[in-house]
Amino acid sequence: MTRRTIADRARGFLREWSIPRQIAGQSHRDEAARSSLSRDLRPRLEEADTVGTGICPYCAVGCAQRLYARDGRLIHVEGDPRSPINQGTLCPKGAATFGLLTSPQRLQHVLYRAPHADRWEVKPLDWAMDRIAALVKRTRDETFVRELPDGTRVNHTLGLASLGGATLDNEENYLIKKFFSGGLGMVWIENQARV
Amino acid sequence: MPSLGATYGRGAATLPQWDVANADAILIMGSNMAESHPIAYRFVLQAKQKGATVMHADPRFTRTSAMADLYAPVRAGSDIAFLGGIIRHILENDLWFREYALHYTNLATIIDERFRGADELDGVFSGWDEEGRRYVYDSWQYEGMTVPSSLAEHHVNTTESFNDETKRLSHAPVPQDLTLEHPNCVYRIMRRHYARYTPEMVERVTGCPADVFLKVCEALTRNSGRERTATICYAVGWTHHSTGVQIIRAAAIIQALLGNVGRPGGGILALRGHTSIQGSTDIPTLYNMLPGYLPMPHAYKPHDTLKDYLEIEETPTGWWSNFPKYAVSLFRAWYGDAATPGNDWGYDWLPRIVGDHSQLPLTLAVRDGIIKGLFVMGQNPVVGSSNAGMVRRGLANLEWMVVRDFTETETAAFWHHGDARPQDIATEVFLMPCTFAGEKAGSFTNTHRLVQWHDAVVEGPGDSRSELWFMHHLALRVKALYAGSTDPKDAPVRHLTWDYPVRGPKQEPDAEAVLKEINGYTWASDPAERRQIADFKDLKDDGSTACGCWIYCGAFPADDHNKTRDRTPDGPDGPGTHLNWAFAWPSNRRTLNNRASADPDGKPWSERKRLLWWDAEQERWTGHDEPDFPEEKPPHFEPDWDSKPTGMDAITGNDPFIMIADGKASLFVPSGLKDGPLPTHYEPLESPVPNPLYKQQGNPTAKRWEHDDNELHPIGDPAHPYVLTTYRLTEHHSGGAPTRSVPTTAELQPEGFAEIPPELAAELGITTLDWVVLETARGAIETRALVTERLRPFVIDGRRVHQIGMPWHYGWHGYATGDIANVLTACVGDPNTSMHENKALTCALRKGRLAR
């Protein structure tokens, strides 16, 4: 390691010090404000290899976002300056979107709790999907009603229910309604519209 | 929002949020907009900078009040008294916009002579059936003709649409008296109905000083008319009442009387909560509707065959006469080639509803063991549902439950918390990780009907999947299980079209393919031969078109054009309607009923408030927005009544409310609402005082699910003397999971609390940060006290009434925790929507902690 002399350090300090450069006529807003530290700073977004258009997942104002990623990892979320709704701004919730997607409390795997068990166990996704499909069929077959005792046609099951949708995409709501209602004959289908 | 549907024809915000910046006055009520919809509040402040008067009427003094020019304190649950007072002020002082209201509303329409108002019958209307606790609606109809309701959100079928009386809508114009002298014209009925809502009465009921109330009236009316417009903004502070629908109705009446609807800077902005709550209502994960506000077939309505269903639900006049095209196109999308004219396009495969299957009865059916398997996708009912303790205990009666969320929610954890004994609970529980926007592609519909696409930028972690993936792969599995079945009950599962392409190693379905189906295409068995449809006018009822949700037609107008992904805003000199920024339903119209922005001759009411006008040379409507009116119908068009016109042929050139059968805004609603044709003040079901306005105490038709774990307090109950109102914080979101589990937002609002006015705190010896216990018949919770002047005691009808406020986001999971406020609330509901009443109930309060 080379030791810098006092004179070196003084010269370095004078080079970094803004006042002499301002006296020399440089603007405190740009040239004179620079230092070796700020010269080496790079915007985080420069590292991004992907940027996409997002919409805030919280409230229905519908603020637009930009999502930046590098190597498949999210690195930044900010308000989209083009949006006529938010013009680049976000409220504390919208600004927490990055924290939401990267929350340490996010689940990675399917958790399963067997009847009467006192703990969760990790299960493979495929196993869970097969098991749920079998339960859906079993409950539907047990509870499906074609006609009421008075002969009224109902073609439904009251044994299956679904809650949620207001946080989901239109396309997801569509598949939920189509499959649960138009396919399985479920009538208990509700979301947060009444919450 | 059946209120806006019943009044204007569509249950949605009438204007885009950015248009609030063009208002001359803004009344915010039933909303703490600055804190709950902060980015939308920017437009209020922009309007204020340009000179608009901003008013906030609310039980709590919040940041919204702090930024307003005028704050009017009103007791929780007294909104109709306040708004009714404004209606009276407008009518008595002749401040309504005469040319607008006479032509564009049913103000001059004559009502059946048998009609009696709540003013005569002490709080109920004619037709009240005390035994059945319901109304018979005959006497609310137009003289000599029955008016079907618009098929708007949660519309209530109070009449059979296409019966002999409704056909008369095609025989002659509606009975009107433009001199307004007829004693049963809507104008006279409203004068009588609202006569008692004087400023003094407003003060007595709401606690708002009469002079403050009059300032609000004055600012609102001064800023409405040809040259000026006012906007009203509301949120769940209005909907969460047993009279929620009628509160919003009262606002809709004010805006129609003042001529503020369909015009720049005017209208009603419904501020909705969740990111795609509007989308999940349009494409409803709701029990009573099919996509695009088509009614769900009902076992006890004449819905037996497709012919019955279409005849009964089709309105003969107005836009909804197109209903059969939308229904048949939906069935084609769902059942594909299996849908044929011979089997009514598969209509019979649809399930029939048999009653109220909404959220509150759903939770009761879980408790009662009727429901055996439950899916919960991105919702947290153990925190968000009324009577949350009952809801949590009830989940133990399920055989199985699938929770799809990003973290363990209180709902997923119901079996191992508090007094729960896992060894006694047989429920099989699956907790499956979901992905977020940013990890999946798709569209959200915001509060002003704007459908905006979001991209997939990164992959979700581990085994997390989108709901699109989950539904797709579940449907494929279940279809495979039923593949060999010949049981007729399994036909809909087998015939349901399900040919979505998948991508990548995770086999993620292509969300654009789903949006294409929602938008609609010409039908062909081979997907390669389908062509996107650009406009719902091209939909047919002969099976040649398939469309998943007719009002979204135009969202994906061409094979290579996903309009929800358009991102070109207007520049600073542009018209400011931003028609190339995403897609707004219907047909990219940004302001609903915008025909009303021009006078009956088709000219803008004023230069300042131009939006749409009739171009006589081109012979079409033109302007800054897409016309919400037939483009080529001239302003002076009159139906040829001799030809018995139907559909849009029966709508004149100056009827801007095309979704309503007579084309006029319904100040008086003859059909479509269960609790009356005019908003009437009722006390909340739990109230500290008797109703000062009528003998009838509460909404007579309100839903109560009486049960020993869902009891209500009597009126003026000394054991529960305080008014409790629940509310939201900027930093938290609804059931709380997506903010309590995020470090930054949790740090900003780390712990639950209750706001208590200083006068009450002094009485009970409570200081800030003390532990307090709140209790109702449903349950008890403990939390920290925040003593604040933001809440103040009211003097109501001579009695002092204290209010307590409590945010309802908290639960025991995540970084920010607190007791669940909804343990205190009850399952009661608005008769039209089954919406609960968590904004106004009564409770007990003491210093101390719960013994646990």
Ligand code: SF4
């Ligand atoms: S940033 Fe805030 S205001 Fe905007 S959509 Fe998100 S939660 Fe709503």
